[in-house]
Amino acid sequence: MYNGRTDPVEHVSHFNQRMVVHSKNEALMCKAFPSSLGPVPMRWFDGLGLGSIDSFKELTQAFGSRFITCSRVSQPLDSLLSMTMQEGETLKAFIDRYWEMFNETDEDFDDVTIRIFKVGLSAEHGLRKSLTGKPVSSVHQLMDRINKYKRVEED
Template sequence: MGNNVVSRALDQISKSLFTYEIEGSKLPGRFTQPAFTMYNGRIDPVEHVSHFNQRMDVHSKDKALMCKVFPSSPGPVTMRWFNSLKADSISSFKELTQVFCSRFISCSRFPRPLASLLSLSMRKGETLKAYFDRYWEMFNEIDGDFDDMTISTFSLRKSLTGKPITSVRQLIDGIDKYKRVKED
């Protein structure tokens, strides 16, 4: 019985989940597969696909190649899922990534609302550096352009540089200078 289970599992993984058009396509000459961050089933699948797309950017027009290379980016958990897909069930890179993201949607990260940032306050005993670090981490998790609101949130406008701050980059630079002075 044990051999039968192993045999079926090996049969399943030896079948291609891709249609004949994808499976039959040739790799481009001198193709070197880039290194990928392995998907562990715990991070946002859309971020993983985005990372994959960035690494494969020069080959992004070759959708068959994208399909063939994508299964090399998951770790053991997601590889088991890939191996369970039906043979000849994937006919495009778009379909592959949609199926992948649908399967691991529970790991998706959603942008935080602006209220999360507005309600952020310095904790008792927290250093200014730790607070600023938490603030910028939260700021980066919010969708939208709230630079002006962020600049006006800090009453540091002139005290850090002696002139009005007009961009988030200037604000961050000023805060970094202020943190260094406070640390010394």
């Protein structure tokens, strides 16, 4: 249900996924779309002039234009550079902050991401020493290594 406060592009994408078997039926897509809207967006939809929309594409463009201020702004890869483990912060807390910021970036630079994560760890941390001595080559490998150290820290 779209409430008017989240990314409209993501909402349309989710709606399209739910309606994928009906995607060729534009009239049905247009008629079903309002059922995914909360009160504020429904008022916008109800205010559309009769015959002002000729296709589902037009409807989603108008929807996106109206709720553009809610669009998600991706973070630049540079935002990861400022991420450092704070004194007294647990590995789990640092990882949670790091991956939250990582998921907000739209760029795909595994090697840079791995290096930035490693530099963000304190120099004495065992995980940083492990990543220095035995480097990983993918984010998947990094996650595996992190999980090993998280288990040790949590025990």
